[in-house]
Amino acid sequence: MKEEKKAPAFLKNKLVKNLICLVLILTVAGITGWEFYRFRTYREEIKAPDGTEIQHLSDYLPSLKGTAGDTEIYVFRGEQDGGSMLVMGGTHADELAGHLSAIIMVENLKVTRGTVYVIPRANNSGFTNNFPQEASPMYIEIPTANGTRTVVYGSRATNPVDQWPDPDLYTHYPSGQGLSGAETRNLNRSYPGRENGNFTERVACAIRNFINTNAIDLTIDLHEASPEYPNINSSVLHERAMKLSGDASLELDDLGISMRMEVSPVNLHGLTHRELGDYTNTLALLMETANPCQGRIRGATNAELALMGKDPCYVKASELGYLYIPYDENGVAVEERCGRHLQAIQVYAEALGWVFGDEYTIEMTGLPQYNDLISASVGDWLK
């Protein structure tokens, strides 16, 4: 006769079983809770030159003070008067090249004419969490001449700790457009924002107030998207920025950088290129580069993919004709993505003066050109 397998005697005791489960749960909760807490409170270093003027979003909407929505605005004023430009990175904290380009600007930029404002962590709360099911890396380590720099790789959305719960259906204010519930925590679906709105709407409102108060002439929102997304390697712009963007695109073409122009759809609400264009006097545009670490077709997700942009699944998708950029086994490294952003920012700043007259001119130096970046490493431009 077959002997029946019996559970160990101590496991038959319900109290013992429950205690074992409780200890296991507490152990996992303790370990991961500490990891999430450390991530939420981690502040990456941004080494602005000594004496750089730093403002905060809460200066433009006091209710953000002391919250995770408050963030630094780095101000670079030239000795001569000229135009003004705002560059935002980190609207989506999982779009590495946008965030990194803004950091490179803060650490290297010198402005001789006009004023340039840089916000590297536009949705600061997005840098304190990762989006579930995306398996994103928390930190990206970049070697520099002065040691390894750690940059945060966050989430597309505000941390639920700061804004929760999501509605089933997000109704955009003021258009009334319906979006999926999770988009309520997406800064780039929350413009123009409102003072008494939810957390993300208040961040959007502060940015709008900042633009209005400082009469910003040009606003550039830096993004990345998956290689299968149609609007990559492009500028999506408000219709008032058409002339500027046309001239800038021609100049970028001359430099060997193809940058498509897409006009912001009038019925797609909440985005910088639509609402900041409609609710402020700024010329609003959004730039996208291709980041395979964000796509649905990507293979294993890790920091290396975010930096090197090499992915065999995308090579296959490219061969099948599903991508909107040329893509091969060399990938799309962060140097190329930051290079595109930084070169385009410089060209747009120059174009402001050509298109609207001398009083709008912005003159700046110190930033790497596209070719400087693709022949080196982003770490060479971090202090």
Added chain:
Amino acid sequence: MKASILALLVMAAVFAVLCFAVKLHISLCLACAALAGCLVSGNGLGLRYLVEGSFSYLDTILVIATAMIFMKVIEAIGTLEAISTVILRRFYRRPALLLICLTVLMMLPGMVTGSSTAAVLSVGSIVAPVMLMLGIDAVTTASLVAYGAILGMIAPPVNLPALMICSGVDVPFVSFELPLLLLVLPLAILLTLIMGLKKAKKLTKEEITAHLGEKADRKYSWRLFIPVIVLVLLIVLTRVFKLIPDMAMPLMFLISAAFGFLSGKKLPLIATLQDAVHSCLPVMGILMAVGMFIEVMTLTGVRGLIVAGGLSLPQTVMILVAAVTMPLFGAISCFGSASVLGVPFSLALLAQTDITIAICGLSLMAAMGDFIPPAALAGRIAAKTAGVEPYSRVVRRSLLPIAVSLVYAVLYILFSKQIAGVLL
């Protein structure tokens, strides 16, 4: 890519062994498979990924838990019995009309909340007893209840899978109402009648009196209906008229349940709460494990492998491929299917179809995953409501509505430009 294939094989093997040989609960099988995926891909125990993934469906879990509390409260005070008896007393002579009304009733919560699970949990317990009393067998009842709830999730105004796809391809969720109605209503009416009418009896007055027993003449106090009236009011005021801020479904369920104290019946609170949580614990466990599983699929590249594999098939059969892979992925999560597969398929179909109509069709394909095990949330809860075990019996009975829906969705996408020409 080899590492991703290895991870896929190991995860599938661990799941299969634990599920079919060891016969562990599905939530544990999925969690162990996810853990194995972490280990084999060199990510150690990957505790951070497992916990992060398990938070994916926190909101859904709260909806399920609170909806179950609401259902147990109205069951305890006798509202469920009252509603099903009143419906049967009024409509027993016209089974076809009654069946269609029941299906529309079944669809309503999904239309407003966007969740088939919430629909089964809230109205399933009212509809299922009436169907059973009509003479429809329990398996068909479970299938019809789940199907109504799933179609409700796809019907306008709130279709979450479509909203997720729209977000991924930057298409505004506007002008979807008519195409979604045309997609859902014919299926709802046709399949309900095909599956239910044959089995539903046209009862006589005597039969219904005998069937209901003492309930046939019982007078029900209006106070029994207070929790249901409050719930409907809250949903209508927040979602339809938008007169008060949206307080989210969990709070609506809890507030409505609290009104059960005004029913005049004794409400054993602690026992009811315990019973509710106990009833939905397995479903909540499955949801947490599904979140872990998808997170590890993403981490290891298994997700990309599946998507790239789907896209690599000939473009001419792309829509058919979507009709097979989306419900299959929906077996893990219908929302995951919409997000992971729906977005790339939409982008691939962008040039050849009218994208609004195509997204409607793709959302229906993803929704059919709510029938497919292991997760099969709507189906499992419907089976439990109708008292059917094992769930595989409901799956077999649901093959017809699943197949018809998928064929209809394929046709919808194939003829999207013509449909758009008429509707949009």
